[in-house]
Amino acid sequence: MKDLLRYLKEYKTECVLAPLFKMLEAIFELFVPLVVASIIDKGIGGGDRAYIVKCCGIMITLGIVGLISAVSAQYMAAKAAVGFATGLRSDLFKHIMSLSHKNIDESGTSTMITRMTADVNQAQTGVNMFLRLFLRSPFIVFGAMIMAFTIDANAALIFVAVIAVLFIVVGLTMRFNIPMLKRVQGRLDKITLLTRENLMGARVIRAFTMEEKERDDFEKTNDGLLMEQRLAGHLSAMLNPMTFVLINAAVIVLIYIGALKVETGILTKGQVVALYNYMSQILVELIKLANLIVLLNKAIASGDRINDLFRIEPDIKDTYREEGQPGDPGNEDEGFIRFEHVSLKYSDTGDEALSDIDLSVKRGETIGIIGGTGSGKSSVVNLIPRFYDATHGKVIVDGLDVKGQDIKALRARIGMVPQKAVLFKGTIAENLRWGNEDANEDELAEAVRMAVCTDVVDAKGGFDGMIEQNGRNLSGGQRQRLTIARALVRKPEILILDDSASALDFATDLKLRRNIAQTDHKMTVFIVSQRTSAVQNADKIMVLDDGCVVGLGTHEDLLKDCPVYKEIYDSNT
């Protein structure tokens, strides 16, 4: 949480003024018992009605001044808290956007979304309440104690003792309560997981007729949650009665000692009443403080979670160096895109996903990549736009190592159609313009024609047709064709189709490949597939098995020399 306080920097004034105004309000409140004391001693004692009226006037004035300072404090606190959350949210979003594919794989998107929403809100509430109450409550507590000292040092010692004991009680409760609350949260997470799994797997669970077992599991977990909740509840159920007893015990002692002192003339009756009133103020304030601490704990937990996310270093950084421009003449003799002894590990401990890949591709060539599940096909193409960094070896695009290139410029030359066909909420045109912001309608139409999805666009009412979130209102095949069109809008130099025709029927798939082959601007095309029919017309086909290249050549060559390819081919027909 501490690290996040930098977002309050801009609001230094507010952060100082808010508690200060709150303190002012508290001071005015602390004067009230003194005024009451003098009403009793001077007004009532002397039968002076004018004095009583004056005193009550003072009380109302104190109230008004208190109100004004409180309102200013609330405004400052709100401004600082909202500003804090806004800055934090913006930076967090930027940070998440800078993470690499590998980072995303590791953290999981649903976690990141929760951090962005629920946790930031929690932190905002925490800051707001902190600024409002954290100075006020201790100030009232200690202020009441100090005021007690001004009345009578001896009696004030009771205040010191009570406050010390209270702090110990509250502190201990918190200490034991926080781990308990964490365990409750853990159980709740488990409940969430079970529920989600049962929703997602409803068909499988019913097919396996596992309903009863699932129910038992859930009930057991649910009982566990109840147990943890009650365990945590025992402690908090004790807190209020304990503080109540403590304060009242102190009041009783106070009255007794006060009575003795009044008898001997050391104190006045009004002063005893004032002491009693101060004690009551402490009680009220303590209850607020306890609530605040619970809230703050939640906020700190949220802050820590947010910080964990901030701590993730994007492992791919733009390390663009001016080492010559891509596209220098002479580069292309050795190939437009080259892999030199490339290997890739997704995690430090895991096996290699790719081992020692060598490949050279000329501009305008079409490369097929084929192989079994988990053979590393997608990994190969993900290295070209530098979604992952090669663990060993070099990936060279247009004569330069991708690690030395400006990432944005590099990716701008590539049109990628990922495996998972995702579209965004908005019009079809807006979705297509992800490929190229400045594309005009003719260019969009051309891309749509090439991707064989003119019918999809027409069915949705043209380019202004709305697409719902995640493209819900389209079928899998329709989505896939639109994602292909989106990549083509860019008129990319390099087009990567990562197994992106899997939901298309054979006829459409064929038409699409023909359109791409016939286009007039020359693209270097990578086609990742599991079907030999999709790659057999490629200039070169790379056959992968378990992360290694086991064949490289044309369809005919491979049928002759590469047993793996032959096997795939046979299984396809």
Added chain:
Amino acid sequence: MEKKTARKETINRIMSYIMRYKFCGAMSILCAVINVVSTLYVPILIGRAIDCIAYGSLDRGRLMSILVRAALSTIIAALSLWCMNESNNKLTYSIVRDVRNEAFCKLHVLPFEYLDSHPAGGILSRVIADADQFADGLLMGFSQLFTGVMTILITLGFMLMMNPLITLIVVFVTPLSLFVARFISKHTYDMFTVQSGIRGEQTELIDEMIGNEKIVKTFSYEEKAVKRFDEINGRLQSASLKALFFSSLTNPGTRFVNSVVYAFVALSGAFAVVTGGMSVGLLTSFLSYANQYTKPFNEISGVLTELQNAFACAGRVFELIDENEEKSDADLPVMMIDTSCDANAADKGHAAKNSGSVRCDGVCFSYDKEKKLIEDLNIDVKPGEHVAIVGPTGCGKTTMINLLMRFYDIDKGSITVDGRDIRRVTRKSLRHLYGMVLQDTWLRHGTIRDNIKMGRDIPDEEMIRAAKEVHSHSFIRRLKNGYDTVIGEEGGSLSQGQKQLLCITRIMLSLPPMLILDEATSSIDTRTEMKIQDAFLKMMEGRTSFIVAHRLSTVRNADLILVMKTGNIIEQGTHDELLAGRGFYYELYNSQFV
């Protein structure tokens, strides 16, 4: 009106839950009464004690007896408060547990019409978040609403006993506080609506951009996303500031009214003392009441909002619990199929050849009753036959599975298994007959072992043998902890193909008499698929099997091929017959090899 009765119903419903824990509820109320009375009695005693105090003439005996009574009162108040807290905790948490259990059980009896048409997130938030909010609200309601009202009433009673005139002053000034609170909350409501609208917009963007961040990166859309985000964020900032500031005015506002009340009580009280109408001690008691008296008002208005929210949440959970269930089949007989396909026979890979016939007679079905889908479907599958279902996307192949497994009920006609209408037997026993591998693989958080065994009591050796047979053993072995490797939700780090292999292994272990394979091999590469093919064939031998696949190679050996288009079976027959017919199948088949 309708809304009101709905709320009333919800409240009645909650009451019926509370009645399950009568003892706790009664304890809670009893303790609350004791607590309020004894708590409020303390200031009176203190006031009397103060009246004992006087310069030079202290009645120690009387003072001591009053203070002892105050101490006793304090202890009783504390004990009853503790007891009340405990009862409330038990009551609310138990109720929520019950509600949650019921909601969860509901998930297993909801018809798929409901599950398929409602996003999982919405249902999830009912079971989790709504139930939680309900618990919080209920707890707050129990611990604060009742005691709050009690405190106000008893305070008023005590005050009336002490001095009716000053009490009247208090009663007249109090509404001011309520008015201030009402005024503020009315105005902040609109601001909160604006805020939550913008917040929703922002969440949607976050959801899209972070949920699909890989795509965002692919198109270097990051900066634009940030720009869009910051624009919304700016709007959110100003809306939030307004909402937060105005809502936070409630406390200072009511506190101010409070201090006005306090001043008036002090004024009138002091006058009364001067004229001899009351004692200083009584005035002290009065003042401390005046301090406490307005507090419950603030709390109650807060609690009421909270309670309203809790009722709304409870209503949503109840709505889920009350959702129409699948028609009960408890009184129907269990579907038995020839006993020769029990576990032993299944092990050998041979099922009874004379059972597992499936007939569809004039079946009509559609999801949306306005749009026709399957109409007058007739098929006749003999025991042990392999049926392949092919056709372009969206042609209704998955619908067939929904009907065969009775995830959905047909509208007209009949489906029979071994001559028995599947609507006349329990769903469970029907589903027991099928082994199913779905297009969307489903794996849960847990070890690979748990995911394969699915709670069935199966020795490890058998599991490993099955895994070897479908070629999943080799990749499982290579995982960090082999079969004990914990995989995340929805399979986590496994590739789509690996996930499907696991699902196939799962079925391989049970081998029911009939199989349904829904594009089970669509993202397993063809080489692995070929290896699996052997295992599949062995598994399918003698078993009635339905296979949905894109790849025509996998269906060529089927005994019967159903070619579907827009919900109807337009052709059926063997591979050779269909090719000879030169129809849609012919076209589909050839497009693969052009």
